Amino acid sequence: MVHLDADPSLLGFASLSIHADDFLSKTSDIAPAIHVSTTYSQPDPDQQPADGNGLIYSRYSTATRDRVELVLGTLNKGYAVTYSSGLSSGFAALLHIRPNRIAIGGGYHGTHGFIEVYKRHRDIAIIDLDAELQKGDLVWLESPLNPTGEVYDILAYTERAHKVGATVLVDSTFAPPPLTWAIELGADIVQHSATKYFAGHSDALGGVLVVKSEKEADLLRSDRNVLGSVLGSLEAWLLLRSLRTLKLRVTHQSQTTASLVAWLNQASDGKAHDGIPANAIYAVKHASIQKVKWDIQRQYPGGFGATFSVLLTSKTAAQRLPFRLKLFHAATSLGGVESLAEWRYQYDPEIDDRLVRVSVGLEELDDLKQDWRQALSDV
């Protein structure tokens, strides 16, 4: 079995994604087993100390979950705690932080959904993301933002919040490591829907919180133990399997996306471009073409993610486009190996009805371009 006695900080990202959990393996299996047991035989106190894997009940911890949390923590440069879904991790963060007020912009409607449930039980104020902050506030910063894929200046938000003693949670779902490390940009807590890039194959729900100390992670686990919102056994295993290819997938998807976005954006002036019909595209939104005054590259050194938005020139066109594309499924979600497109307005009436949210998978760039050419000619 591999024993990493070297400082993990000496290993590169891809190596850590494959080996950070090696020393937790208790069997000779190279590929981890799918542990499903809900309970574990206890060590006999009359015997010599047993193996001591410390497992008692699967709601507390499992061998797979311990491994996936170690890998996720290492890759995120913090301490990771997993949940049954992105939303359950967000709700757990809210229960943990117990803020007086929440400063939040638009972004994912699910987040606003659990905040509403919370407010049924404790009446707290929701303030504007850029409102003046006080001690006890929570800044909920989703960056890149759903659905545009545009980013915030995380450093500016964390600096401003920390001056008054406010807490900053960054929802980094759209740009996981190795694209960015929000914890290094000052976030107190980082949240991801692991369903997206981490799991990356559209086959496992999950959420993760990343905090700065083992002690804080243990507080989260203590809550989770009674809240019971734990990752499923197959989800945990699929997530671990997926992390082995995380860098390859996300980097590649991100590069393809930047190329596709740049190409589509050339047609946003209303003129035909390289097979894209004239007057098909009104605008393209993505961090890779976002105009900002701060050093965007420094905060997103690995790329800007594989989700972007296209505004077409009519509601009808936007509604149809997902069904005209052939290499993009008309489906919600993002981060998977297969490209997806959806007319976002149907789920969230606050979104421009000409907007199509696009998630780019691992298909060849040329094939995706050709698909857009034919689809835009047919909406």
Add this chain to the structure above:
Amino acid sequence: MVHLDADPSLLGFASLSIHADDFLSKTSDIAPAIHVSTTYSQPDPDQQPADGNGLIYSRYSTATRDRVELVLGTLNKGYAVTYSSGLSSGFAALLHIRPNRIAIGGGYHGTHGFIEVYKRHRDIAIIDLDAELQKGDLVWLESPLNPTGEVYDILAYTERAHKVGATVLVDSTFAPPPLTWAIELGADIVQHSATKYFAGHSDALGGVLVVKSEKEADLLRSDRNVLGSVLGSLEAWLLLRSLRTLKLRVTHQSQTTASLVAWLNQASDGKAHDGIPANAIYAVKHASIQKVKWDIQRQYPGGFGATFSVLLTSKTAAQRLPFRLKLFHAATSLGGVESLAEWRYQYDPEIDDRLVRVSVGLEELDDLKQDWRQALSDV
């Protein structure tokens, strides 16, 4: 494919456990597939109405979860909503009910755990289970009670509560259908840790709430959708697989338990009995030998479950017994095919330190008796 056009009420319990979900099958697979997709292709609005399975995102619903909830609802004579664990279902019930006060006795410490988390956010009173009730109160009735396996007069509690407009939740984990149907005894909401008898093989965490209307179930699902505490994909599938054998398993385990309890209880007078050493057993606790003044058989027509407690004559003996038994694993949990025994005091210092909680599996009664004989002679 089987289409049950007959009134489900015309079919017996075992038949329903196998066929209640038949009509939800959308493929020709006889055994349901393990659906893992987190997202689903949407119907093209320009096309004829598609299949219309209505699946959008797996946090809302999945084919497997829909099936398992239909079977669980049918078997429980209500409408079932599933969760990632028993505790997450309990917590969801609490958020849903939003009680002013909670009347609760001892029972499972996990329940008290999430109530504590809740109280960090909304200060509500915890009152005695038998305290006088008011409108807006929630009676949290765990019956059979952990760890003794003794039962409450559910009818009396629901009648008393409903007189003043209080709500009654029955945690029926220790005695699922076809042992009892708490909903028929007046419970407003029934909660189960599906991890136990429903899943029944110690390999899947899950929780379930049963309510009296589809409308209320939909409210729970609406909350669950933003709380994100959903059953894992493999857990859902294993649970469905397990329900096919529910009646056989639970009825058999319950019968073996009643026999074992009666046999052990004969030695609780301190005298040796049929190979049980003298002065080994101080007391045995289980609904099957419980003395009550109400019609216990009427409320538990199918039996009393397969979890009971034995009080030995010393703390040391109780601590050791689980490790002397050979057909019982020394492990927490209950309801599985394999017998378990645990010294409960280690997790819950409110429990008598001479108490061993026992869960009886599907082993042969004679083998279990013989195992107790040798173990009690060796502690």
Add this chain to the structure above:
Amino acid sequence: MVHLDADPSLLGFASLSIHADDFLSKTSDIAPAIHVSTTYSQPDPDQQPADGNGLIYSRYSTATRDRVELVLGTLNKGYAVTYSSGLSSGFAALLHIRPNRIAIGGGYHGTHGFIEVYKRHRDIAIIDLDAELQKGDLVWLESPLNPTGEVYDILAYTERAHKVGATVLVDSTFAPPPLTWAIELGADIVQHSATKYFAGHSDALGGVLVVKSEKEADLLRSDRNVLGSVLGSLEAWLLLRSLRTLKLRVTHQSQTTASLVAWLNQASDGKAHDGIPANAIYAVKHASIQKVKWDIQRQYPGGFGATFSVLLTSKTAAQRLPFRLKLFHAATSLGGVESLAEWRYQYDPEIDDRLVRVSVGLEELDDLKQDWRQALSDV
């Protein structure tokens, strides 16, 4: 962890089905993990002897397969080797035995299928099951026989064969332990499609050979290692999970079947009976109503299995019946928790075209009867 130091022969069937593999567990998981690794880290020869689970490559052995083979061997009173399917186990037996001639009757057409493939490579004679035998012959005895569920006098066949040095393989798929133990009736090798009663939920293919010595099992494993026809990882795990409930399931299905068969058979005189229309049933075939001159009970002490055949009074009726039944899926296979019925002629033109093969699951007897009443009135 449980250590069975007692003689396994001292434990009952159900106890063994749950605990025979306990001592093979290398972790504290109560429910076995789903091991998927194809390779295993090797012990460092410079270190102290490691755990020594002896796993090298998953085609040779896996933790799950070792466990399921130990349980299957114990329950079958021999040594079990598993395969990817019933047919691959049969083919492996043929390669292992290398007979000069095969004495075989009708039975499952798949068996005849692989014998044909074999004959393309080595020309051996197929003789009648009751032909005179010689040394080097293989008697392939399928009992109960597909599709009728009628049985052979195994003792008579093994006695006759052994007199001349012939080998007897019994395909016991239709009546696994605890219904009968063909190895105790003189079979040299016993074959099962584990897909049927052993797996029992219509969700896992598998085959098993049972032989009389570990040495012979090792020869089979040595062949299997290069033939590569190994059980899938999920199949192995599901099979192990299913064996925990084997006795309950098979015994119950067998009893329901005997009752249903007797009831249907009362209408085989052409007269209406208890709701069965007149002239609906021509004949019923099953060992439970089979007329024999030998002690059938002695050879099948646990029952006769849950598969039988009904001959209707016309081909059309037989073809339709599976689609008129509502609690029986119109599907091939048998042994699962859900009842199945199929018009066997479509797969095997040697079968009477009025014959419907029926597999009885775990539904309630009364519901099954009612289903036959309505279906027979509608064909």
Add this chain to the structure above:
Amino acid sequence: MVHLDADPSLLGFASLSIHADDFLSKTSDIAPAIHVSTTYSQPDPDQQPADGNGLIYSRYSTATRDRVELVLGTLNKGYAVTYSSGLSSGFAALLHIRPNRIAIGGGYHGTHGFIEVYKRHRDIAIIDLDAELQKGDLVWLESPLNPTGEVYDILAYTERAHKVGATVLVDSTFAPPPLTWAIELGADIVQHSATKYFAGHSDALGGVLVVKSEKEADLLRSDRNVLGSVLGSLEAWLLLRSLRTLKLRVTHQSQTTASLVAWLNQASDGKAHDGIPANAIYAVKHASIQKVKWDIQRQYPGGFGATFSVLLTSKTAAQRLPFRLKLFHAATSLGGVESLAEWRYQYDPEIDDRLVRVSVGLEELDDLKQDWRQALSDV
């Protein structure tokens, strides 16, 4: 749902690996379900033609297996049939081809193993790979060759064989598409252990044969149906999941390997090099540094695979090295995301006892180099 009406030949490799099976999807699931059913409900002949997925019994075909075979066939530019393991696919090829003689070199010992089993039943001659051929001969060409990773001139072998009417099977396990397409180089049949690069995560056994016509694939399936050596249900699903990332993984592993091989080879002159100690490496073997007189790049346009061999300067050093490396598990097999190293002599005494076979995973090149530096200094 995506419908690829465009000619698949118009799409790139990565796009096909994700979408070739789209049209086989019968549900709205984006990520395929894990189908486990062994049997399927049949269409009622009295009804309108049903969905017609044609599934009858899972030994014949399953939804997942159909999809994975379509993707594998497309990526291999032929028609693919899957098996339970690489060896069972090889054995199936042998039964299918029924050669008079087999021309074969060294290579994987497992192949020689099933040929031995076959020879127990039909005595055929094994001739040298370069012996003169006749009609009816089978040339079994393993390229790249186990364990060196060196390649043969496939074009030369297929040309020579076809002149006399001999058949050529290429075992292309060590270099799957998109590294090479043996079928384009004249192979009549191509065999892969799908366990290796195709599955790619060391968690699924499988084998695949690729032939040039659907008709021949159907003959193989017809045999497989009675041989029963079918891919497990989870293996099929994991294989399909893995194919989505095939190009990224294999291309990256292959590039890292070529770099590592070149770097190690610089120290094979006995001198220290870039941290590699002097006299540590005797020789390095891999197609990327192989000297040949034919156009090796033309036959392996995508790279040479991620398995190579290092000969150290002593048996002891070779035996120890796998245990001194920290980012390589000491384990057999290859093609997975994690690097492996093994002293091959222990399994195959025909191999030089100084040889270590190495499989390179997805770790960072610099980390792997550093690992070799420290390990070679410590053996």
